[in-house]
Amino acid sequence: MSALDTVFPKEDRPSQGNRGLGVVLLGDFETGKTFFIGTCPETVILLDLDDGTEAMWEQYDFVSDETYEGNFAGKDIRVIEIPISSSLEESGLDDVDDIEDIEFETNLVNAIENYEKEFAKVEALARGGHLKGCTVALDTATWLWLGCMDYMKYKVLKLDTTAKNYVNQQWDWDIANKKYINLYKRLMALRKYGVNVVITVHVKEAYEATSSNGRTSVSKTDNLVPHWMKKSPQMSPLILQIDKKVVVEDGKAVEKRMTRCVRM
Secondary structure, X not given: OOHHHHHOOHHHOOOHHHOOOEEEEEEOOOOOHHHHHHOOOOOEEEEEOOOOOHHHOEEEEOOOXXXXXXXXXXXXXXXXXXXXOHHHHHHOOOOOOOHHHOOOOOOOHHHHXXXXXXXXXHHHHXXXXXXXXXXXXXXXXXXXXXXXXXXXXXHHOOOOOOOOOOOOOHHHHHHHHHHHHHHHHHHHHHHHHOOEEEXXXXXXXXXXXXXXXXXXXXXXXXXXEEOOOOOHHHHOOEEEEEEEEEEEEOOEEEEEEXXXXXXX
16 A cells, blocks of 8 residues: 555545535525525524524415415424624614614624524534534525624724724735635535535625726616625535516516526
8 A cells, every 4th residue: 555545545535425515595685595495405404694584484464464384384494593793682673684774883793603603513413423414504694794894893803883994904804704714614514514505695786887087987787796705606616596587478577586507
């Protein structure tokens, strides 16, 4: 046996067949990202930063004031609700659709601390072989990235949480980048234990800069781009984007969902 075989034996090579799937879903609100998570192999462990999972097991009709069984009421889905921050819990705000909806003094530092505590439990179960064939989902990576930025600004750099402080030093952003990359890669690494990993991502409107007569102007485009850290695609094996469009069929407006592969 050669020295190479002694250190790196061929039989220890990881088998692709034993790895879990890694899927990222990009999409606007109500395009079916969370619904997709519900269709994944159970048991599904959902790390919920988005607070949009109630419809999985029940649907509430505001008109009739009645509650109906959801599409996945009978499925084994464990939702790990991760508080965005203690301030939000105290104020009773538990459903936030966009970062602009949060008062500025409410930061997302606690979201990262709470996420790390819960993910450590999931990671330990996966390492022990208890989640093979199951699904671990993060909803969403957008909130994970926003939380990492606040972790950098208010936990590490100690900026004033009651004022709009801006980070001027470019290298300071590396703190948030490394925090996010570490958490994202650890999540995707669960696949080597046979765990399926699903990550959802919000999208935002794209802007473009144009120059004319020596002046530069920024205008909104019709394109939607992922709202996450720019290096995320490099860590994502499969990225699907779900688009929601209204088309006319037989004289009626019908809402359609179309999924396209962005990266594989």
